[in-house]
Amino acid sequence: MVPELSVVVYGRNAQGHLPDALAELTGTGLDGTGPVGAADPAPGAPAVEVVVAAVGPSAQDAAAHHPSVTVVPLPEGTPDSAARAAGAARASGRWLQFVHSKDGVTALAARAVAERAAALDDTVDVLLTDHVRSTWRHARMPSPDGRFLAKPGRRDVLLADCPDLLKVTPLLGTRVVRAGFWRAHAELFGTDDELFVAYAVALSAGRLATYDQVALEDRQVRAESLPPVTPEDRFALLETYERLLDLAAEREAGTGPSAVLYAAMVTASLRVVARDRLPEPAAREFFRRASRAAVAHRPADHRRPGGLEGVRRRLLEEDAYAKYRAFQAANQQRRKVRSAVGAGRAAVGRKVRDARYHQDLRRPVDPGLAVFSAYWDRGVACNPAAIAAKLAELAPHVHAVWVVAAENVPLLPPGTDHVVPGTRRHSRVLATAKYLVNNANFPNAVVKRPDAVHVQTHHGTPLKRMGLDQLDYPAAAKGLNFHDLLARVDRWDYSVSSNSHSTQMWQRAYQSRYVELDYGYPRNDVYYSATAADVRAVRERLGIAPGARALLYAPTHRDYEATWTPRLDLTALSERLGDDTVLLVRGHYFYGGTASPPAGLRRAGRVIDVSAYDPVEDLALAADALITDYSSIMFDYANLDRPIVVYADDWETYAKTRGVYFDLLAEPPGQVARTQEELTRILTSDAWRDETAAKARAAFRRRFCEFDDGRAAERVVRRVFLGESETSLPPIAPLDERTPAPTPEEAAQ
Numbered sequence: 001m002v003p004e005l006s007v008v009v010y011g012r013n014a015q016g017h018l019p020d021a022l023a024e025l026t027g028t029g030l031d032g033t034g035p036v037g038a039a040d041p042a043p044g045a046p047a048v049e050v051v052v053a054a055v056g057p058s059a060q061d062a063a064a065h066h067p068s069v070t071v072v073p074l075p076e077g078t079p080d081s082a083a084r085a086a087g088a089a090r091a092s093g094r095w096l097q098f099v100h101s102k103d104g105v106t107a108l109a110a111r112a113v114a115e116r117a118a119a120l121d122d123t124v125d126v127l128l129t130d131h132v133r134s135t136w137r138h139a140r141m142p143s144p145d146g147r148f149l150a151k152p153g154r155r156d157v158l159l160a161d162c163p164d165l166l167k168v169t170p171l172l173g174t175r176v177v178r179a180g181f182w183r184a185h186a187e188l189f190g191t192d193d194e195l196f197v198a199y200a201v202a203l204s205a206g207r208l209a210t211y212d213q214v215a216l217e218d219r220q221v222r223a224e225s226l227p228p229v230t231p232e233d234r235f236a237l238l239e240t241y242e243r244l245l246d247l248a249a250e251r252e253a254g255t256g257p258s259a260v261l262y263a264a265m266v267t268a269s270l271r272v273v274a275r276d277r278l279p280e281p282a283a284r285e286f287f288r289r290a291s292r293a294a295v296a297h298r299p300a301d302h303r304r305p306g307g308l309e310g311v312r313r314r315l316l317e318e319d320a321y322a323k324y325r326a327f328q329a330a331n332q333q334r335r336k337v338r339s340a341v342g343a344g345r346a347a348v349g350r351k352v353r354d355a356r357y358h359q360d361l362r363r364p365v366d367p368g369l370a371v372f373s374a375y376w377d378r379g380v381a382c383n384p385a386a387i388a389a390k391l392a393e394l395a396p397h398v399h400a401v402w403v404v405a406a407e408n409v410p411l412l413p414p415g416t417d418h419v420v421p422g423t424r425r426h427s428r429v430l431a432t433a434k435y436l437v438n439n440a441n442f443p444n445a446v447v448k449r450p451d452a453v454h455v456q457t458h459h460g461t462p463l464k465r466m467g468l469d470q471l472d473y474p475a476a477a478k479g480l481n482f483h484d485l486l487a488r489v490d491r492w493d494y495s496v497s498s499n500s501h502s503t504q505m506w507q508r509a510y511q512s513r514y515v516e517l518d519y520g521y522p523r524n525d526v527y528y529s530a531t532a533a534d535v536r537a538v539r540e541r542l543g544i545a546p547g548a549r550a551l552l553y554a555p556t557h558r559d560y561e562a563t564w565t566p567r568l569d570l571t572a573l574s575e576r577l578g579d580d581t582v583l584l585v586r587g588h589y590f591y592g593g594t595a596s597p598p599a600g601l602r603r604a605g606r607v608i609d610v611s612a613y614d615p616v617e618d619l620a621l622a623a624d625a626l627i628t629d630y631s632s633i634m635f636d637y638a639n640l641d642r643p644i645v646v647y648a649d650d651w652e653t654y655a656k657t658r659g660v661y662f663d664l665l666a667e668p669p670g671q672v673a674r675t676q677e678e679l680t681r682i683l684t685s686d687a688w689r690d691e692t693a694a695k696a697r698a699a700f701r702r703r704f705c706e707f708d709d710g711r712a713a714e715r716v717v718r719r720v721f722l723g724e725s726e727t728s729l730p731p732i733a734p735l736d737e738r739t740p741a742p743t744p745e746e747a748a749q
Helices: 018-026 058-065 080-090 107-118 163-167 179-184 194-204 231-250 255-275 280-296 307-317 321-343 355-360 382-394 406-411 424-432 482-489 500-509 522-529 532-542 570-577 599-604 616-622 633-640 651-658 676-683 691-704 712-721
Strands: 005-012 048-055 070-074 095-100 124-134 175-178 207-219 366-373 399-403 433-438 453-456 494-497 515-518 549-554 581-585 607-609 625-628 644-647 671-673
Touching: 005 018, 005 080, 005 107, 018 048, 018 058, 018 107, 048 058, 048 080, 048 107, 058 070, 070 080, 080 095, 080 179, 095 107, 095 179, 107 124, 107 207, 124 194, 163 194, 163 255, 175 179, 175 194, 194 231, 231 255, 231 280, 255 280, 255 307, 280 307, 280 321, 307 321, 355 424, 366 382, 366 424, 382 399, 382 433, 382 522, 382 712, 399 424, 424 433, 453 712, 494 500, 494 712, 500 515, 515 712, 522 616, 522 633, 522 712, 532 616, 549 616, 570 581, 570 676, 616 633, 625 633, 633 644, 633 691, 644 676, 644 691, 671 676, 671 691
Parallel strands: 005 048, 005 095, 048 070, 124 207, 366 399, 366 433, 433 453, 453 494, 494 515, 549 581, 549 625, 581 607, 625 644, 644 671
Antiparallel strands: 095 175, 124 175
16 A cells, blocks of 8 residues: 655654654554554555654664664765655655654654645645644643644645745644655755755745644754854855745745745844854854845835834844944843843842852863762762773873762772862862863852863663653652753763763753763773682672672662662562572662661671672672662673663553653563562572573673773773874774673682
């Protein structure tokens, strides 16, 4: 059956949205199998085809999870115009809808569009639809386009007879085009300039029809995550409108459409001048060019609007830049006065930052000083600790200072140079350090100096939703100010990642302009450098008898629980596992180390509370296997290629309250238990380390241990602190060429 509509999803997997987009469009879950509420089409309903012109490795993922989708794999760097063309070439539908991979179309919306298109004959070239807009702040905000789309009703019209259709937001995804029409104008539409294509489609159409229902979710990424806007970008915007006005004249679109385009060009020009912080010479030059375009393309019967807007347009046409700026300043001052009067005599300022810190900010940046912090000033730990250690080895001229809370100072390794928050030296090192490295974030008050370098190392691979993706999960977002969060993110220069999944999720959750360092997690280097002697020494420190099986139980934090609630009956589990098994129990650090296993079992040495033990990497080296629920420790532990058992007794509740990026139960790192009885059965048989578990672990390692090969810290130090180029860094070793640390069983031999 020839499909009525082909939805062409194109481009790279921007910020990891492609899996969500395909799940919505195909009416399936993220794994491509289970239905998610999209009812089966009625008998005789027009067929919808999905074609994915995917750039990079996302093509393979799309093919694997959505076998019903036609996948066109494209090499990295393929521009959007070429991706659209490749998708259109494979599409067999009578109509085409082009949807960028970041945007969304539901299965129900696609079917509805297909039904509307099926009623149109070949004299109609374009079907205009409505959309909603989503940003990091708000989801599915309605568009202003409804009143324009409703004008023609069910009639198809010429653009000249309904020029207000050009006022529909210029998004290519809302222009459903007849395939023959698109191909006939392929050369005109073959540009990466979506604004031009969206308008050109309407200008070139013979007749147009409308569908005043939502057919697209325009997901706008945060501007700060995109490359900075340059003066050349703004000059190009002006050139786009001039090309469109020339095209309108060439197509003899009529006075109505030309007037709409002219008004759009002038509005966009004034918006650039008013809102974009262009350098003064560039702003003046843009104003001059916009003035020339406004005069050259002004319709013969054009009349300016009244009021302040009319004054703005007159000054633009007169190329009166100095007068425009003075007029703009006067309006801003008037608004400020009006706002102050409205606020009465209430306090108008916030408390100034600490005076000492501002004094220190006037000091020169010290190129030989690096400030480190981990887990909100808990001490020397995690990725920052591994980077600091490698820094001392490769760049000893850079001095490391740790920010550590006063209560944690006694736990520091001997000789650690440190500062306590709130002290005079703390203020000075934060203000003058060239390098600031953290696995969380520095306080809001820290100023990003232009010549300082901020490195965000993170402290886990995201299964649970993070950053902006927590907006839809109140339990997870409780107390989180997203504006402050993004202000902190905007200070990052580098973001360290251990796998492609993390890279995409960080881009999506923390939208800004940092550089991704796909080098691996430095804290995981030890899993490839530790020796048999190291493994034996850790087990001896923990009191694990030679030959005993050690199971590390490390559950994660739950946003819907105020304190740690043991999800296992440790007494019963230990009794069933026997005297030759030791349970290492580590509560999440959010709960302050409150694992507290039964005292009798502690005395017997069969359960050891390791909640306060650092570093956690030692515990992983000592353990024969890991038991966890949804903790990111599983991604790190997988580097050791040792058994992992997932105990997921509350998966549905956790996924619903916290939100997750993928279905762990469908793609686990090993065996999965939903009850304590299942867990006991797995651990008292060979199931915990059988062939099924090994296959699951191998697939998990391929996906999530992608960059971890034991040299991550070296790459970070060489790239960030020594300024070496990407091409000179140690290449990432293939997974099958890496040798993890010996298992306890191997170390005992």
